[in-house]
Amino acid sequence: MAIDTALIRRSWSLVEPRSGKVAADFYALLFSRFPQVRGMFPAAMDLQRDRLLHALTRVVLSLGEIEGLSTYLGQLGRDHRKYGVVPEHYPMLGACLITAMRVNAQGAWLPAYDQAWAAAYDLIARVMSEAAERDSHASPPYWTATVVGHELRSHDLAVIVLRPSHPYLFQAGQYTTVQTRQWPRVWRPYSIANPPREDNLISLHVRVVPGGWVSTALAHRTAVGDTVFLGPPRGSMVLSRSTASHLVFIAGGTGLAPFKAIIEETAWMHERPSVDLFHGVRLRSQAYDLPDLLRLREQHGRMRFVLAVSDDPAHPPRESVADTVARHRLPADSEVFICGSPGMVQACTARLLRMGVSGHNVHMEAVDQSGLALPWAAPSVGR
Numbered sequence: 018m019a020i021d022t023a024l025i026r027r028s029w030s031l032v033e034p035r036s037g038k039v040a041a042d043f044y045a046l047l048f049s050r051f052p053q054v055r056g057m058f059p060a061a062m063d064l065q066r067d068r069l070l071h072a073l074t075r076v077v078l079s080l081g082e083i084e085g086l087s088t089y090l091g092q093l094g095r096d097h098r099k100y101g102v103v104p105e106h107y108p109m110l111g112a113c114l115i116t117a118m119r120v121n122a123q124g125a126w127l128p129a130y131d132q133a134w135a136a137a138y139d140l141i142a143r144v145m146s147e148a149a150e151r152d153s154h155a156s157p158p159y160w161t162a163t164v165v166g167h168e169l170r171s172h173d174l175a176v177i178v179l180r181p182s183h184p185y186l187f188q189a190g191q192y193t194t195v196q197t198r199q200w201p202r203v204w205r206p207y208s209i210a211n212p213p214r215e216d217n218l219i220s221l222h223v224r225v226v227p228g229g230w231v232s233t234a235l236a237h238r239t240a241v242g243d244t245v246f247l248g249p250p251r252g253s254m255v256l257s258r259s260t261a262s263h264l265v266f267i268a269g270g271t272g273l274a275p276f277k278a279i280i281e282e283t284a285w286m287h288e289r290p291s292v293d294l295f296h297g298v299r300l301r302s303q304a305y306d307l308p309d310l311l312r313l314r315e316q317h318g319r320m321r322f323v324l325a326v327s328d329d330p331a332h333p334p335r336e337s338v339a340d341t342v343a344r345h346r347l348p349a350d351s352e353v354f355i356c357g358s359p360g361m362v363q364a365c366t367a368r369l370l371r372m373g374v375s376g377h378n379v380h381m382e383a384v385d386q387s388g389l390a391l392p393w394a395a396p397s398v399g400r
C-alpha cells in the first residue's frame with residue numbers, strides 16, 4: 018500500500034505537542050502488553066524515550082525523501098540487532114505506537130490515520146528487518162572491543178583506542194555506539210576519529226558530560242585491557258566519490274573527531290582536495306588535540322588549520338567559531354561540514370547561509386549532550 022505522507026504529517030502534527038507523553042504511553046503499553054521485551058531496554062528509560070521521538074520525528078520529516086530514509090532505516094535496523102530485536106517484535110511495537118498516538122490526539126484522531134500509519138509502519142519495519150537480516154550474514158550484532166589505549170588529555174577528556182574482536186568496517190566520518198560493562202543496555206554514540214586502518218583499531222574522543230554515565234565510565238573507570246561493546250557504524254557524514262576541490266570543516270569541541278578521520282583519509286587521495294579546518298573551543302586549554310592536528314597538517318600538505326577560542330579571557334579576541342569562519346575567505350564552491358553541539362551547528366549554518374554559501378553545500382551532524390543525533394540535522398548530512 019502506498020504511503021500517504023499528507024495524512025502521516027497531519028496526524029503527527031496533532032500529537033507532536035504531546036510527543037513526550039506519546040513516548041511514555043508507548044513504552045507503558047509495550048511493557049504491559051509484552052512484558053517479555055522489558056529486559057531489552059535499560060533500567061532508566063528517559064533517554065530511550067527521547068530516542069524514539071528523535072527517530073519518529075526523523076521518519077516523519079523524511080517521508081518524502083525515500084532514498085535518504087531507506088539509508089537511515091537500514092542503519093537503524095542493523096543497529097537494533099545489538100538490542101536483540103527480531104522481526105516478530107516489529108508488529109508489537111507498531112500496534113503500541115499507533116495506540117499511543119491515538120490516545121494522545123484528544124479525540125481528533127481519524128480512522129484514516131490508523132491506516133496511513135499502519136502502511137508507513139509496515140514499510141519502516143520491512144526496511145529495518147530486511148537490512149538486519151542481510152547484515153546478520155556478514156556481521157555480529159555487536160562487537161567486543163579491547164581498550165588498547167587510554168589517555169586523559171584533561172580532567173574531562175579522554176582519547177581512547179579500541180581493538181574490535183572482529184573486522185569493523187566503517188567509513189571515515191561515521192560514528193559507533195558504545196556500551197560499557199558498568200551500564201548494561203545503555204549505548205552512547207561516539208564519532209570515530211580515524212579512517213579505517215589495516216590494524217582494525219579505532220580511536221574515540223570522549224568528553225565527560227555532566228550526568229553522562231557512559232562518558233564518565235569511559236574516561237574515569239576504564240583502563241587498557243578492559244572490554245567494551247560496539248554497535249555497528251552509523252551516520253552519513255562521509256565523503257562522496259566526487260569530492261569538491263575545497264573542503265571546509267567546522268568543529269565544536271569533540272565534534273573534531275569525525276573531521277580528523279575524513280581529513281586523514283583525504284591526505285592519501287591522489288588528487289587530494291585542499292582543506293580548511295576550524296576548531297572551536299571555549300578555553301585554549303580545551304584544544305586537546307593540537308600536536309596531532311599539526312602533524313596532520315604537515316602530512317596533508319594542503320590543509321589550513323585555525324583554532325577559535327570563544328570564552329578565554331587570556332586569549333583575545335574571544336571569538337565564536339562562526340565569527341572566525343566569517344573572517345576567512347572560503348572558495349565559492351567549497352563543501353562545508355559542521356559538527357558540534359546543536360547550538361553551535363545552528364549558529365554556524367545560519368552564518369554560512371548569510372555569507373552566501375549554498376545550503377546544498379553545507380553538511381552537518383549535530384549530537385546533543387545526551388548523544389542523540391538530531392533529526393533536523395541528519396537527513397541532509399553527507400552526500
Ligand SMILES: NC(=O)C1=CN([C@@H]2O[C@H](COP(=O)(O)OP(=O)(O)OC[C@H]3O[C@@H](n4cnc5c(N)ncnc54)[C@H](O)[C@@H]3O)[C@@H](O)[C@H]2O)C=CC1
Nearest residue numbers: 208269270271272297298327357358360361364382384385
Ligand atoms: N558526530 C557528532 O555529531 C559529534 C558531536 N559532538 C557534539 O559536539 C559537542 C562538543 O562539545 P564540547 O566538546 O563540550 O564543546 P563545547 O560545546 O564546549 O564548545 C565547542 C565550541 O562550540 C561553540 N559553541 C558551543 N555552543 C554554542 C552555541 N550555542 N552557539 C554558538 N557556538 C557554540 C563554543 O564557543 C566553542 O567554540 C557536544 O555537544 C557533542 O555531543 C561531538 C562529537 C561528535
